[in-house]
Each structure stands twice: as C-alpha cells, then as structure tokens.
Amino acid sequence: MYVSESRGSTPAATAPTARGLFPGRSAVTTTVLVLGTVSLVTDISSEMVTAILPLYLVTGLGLSPLGFGLLDGVYNGFSALVRLVGGHLADRGGRHKTVAALGYGLSAISKPLLLAAHTLPLIGAVLAMDRTGKGLRTAPRDALISLSSPPETRGRAFGVHRAMDTTGALLGPLVAFLILRQAPEGYNVVFTVSFCVAALGVIVLLLFVPSRAPELGA
Secondary structure: OHHHHHHHHHHHHHHHHHHHHOOOOOOOOHHHHHHHHHHHHHHHHHHHHHHHHHHHHHHHOOOOHHHHHHHHHHHHHHHHHHHHHHHHHHHOOOOHHHHHHHHHHHHHHHHHHOOOOOOHHHHHHHHHHHHHHHHHHHHHHHHHHHHOOOHHHHHHHHHHHHHHHHHHHHHHHHHHHHHHHHOOOOHHHHHHHHHHHHHHHHHHHHHHOOOOOOOOOO
16 A cells, blocks of 8 residues: 555656746747747848948948938937837737737838938938837737747747847848849849848738737636
C-alpha cells in the first residue's frame, strides 16, 4: 500500500514543481505573429525611405543640411504627439484594428507622394502624414498584442513582435541601397517599391488580423 500511495502521489507532488520550472511554455498567438509580420513588412518600407531621405533631400532636391535637420526634428516630434490621439481613438468602442489600419494606410500613401513633393512645405506635409500614420498605429497595435495574449505569454508576445519589427528595420536600408546600387539616383524606384511593400503590410493586416481580440479563457 505504501508503494501504491507513493506512486499515486508522485505526479501530484512533482507537477507544481515542473510548472514552476517551465512556466508559460505555450507559443504566442496567431494574431501576434500576423502583427509581427505586418510590422516587419512596414518597417522594411519605412526604413527604405528613412535611409535614403537625407541623400534625396540634400543632394537630389538641394535642401540644406539645416533644413533637413529641422524637418527631421519636427516630424519625429509630431509622431510622439499623435500617439496619444491614436491610443484615445482606439479605446473608444474597441476600434483597435480600424485605427491601426488607418495609421498603416496613411504611411503607405505617403510614399508615392514623395515623388510629387519638390518644395519644403510639401515635403514637410508628406512627412507629417507618414508620422501621423506611425503615431496612430502604434498604440492600437500594441493593444491588440496585449488583448490577444494571455498574461503568462504577454512578455514573450511583445518580444517576438519587437524581434520581427527590428528585423524589418534592418532589412529596409539594405533593400534601398541595393536598389540604388543597381539604379543610381533611382530614388523614384525606391519610393515605388517602398509603397508596394507598405501596401502589402496593410493587406495582411486587413485580411488576417481579427477586428476584435479573442476572448481569453479564464
């Protein structure tokens, strides 16, 4: 009887220890992987433009380095302010996907508009549109990641997303300069390819990210 009771009690005694040693072993959700893919693709597009923008504005359009520095500072500051608006809009009625899609869409549309902007005010307006898109999408995207992940895997979910996002930021400049290597002064080609890549990210978001996060089991 002692042997029988010992064998029967062993799993119960060791199970909490096993769970404590290896907590939260489940994989991240599909929504997190899709959002990571959207961020990866979008960052390739964004960083393609960011990498060549100084060259395009200073050497291509003759903008002074001081003028570029002013533009860069203004539109980055503008993005920080818009993030507050994006979070507020997304929380009203749980429209996280809608606001995120609007943000990604604005950033995508701004890419080909750079081809038509040749003056400082127009360039500033296009860059402001791009930064508005980035600001709008950040908070609702992070909310979707959080809402679609159980607490025990939430840290891993954000880690996976950031890894995919950073991979896109690494690949973007490489793609841009590979294009310029094949077509020197081909900034229009870079902007066109960047738009196509950004549009792909919007399509993936609209087709594969659910409008509402699934209910997580208790």
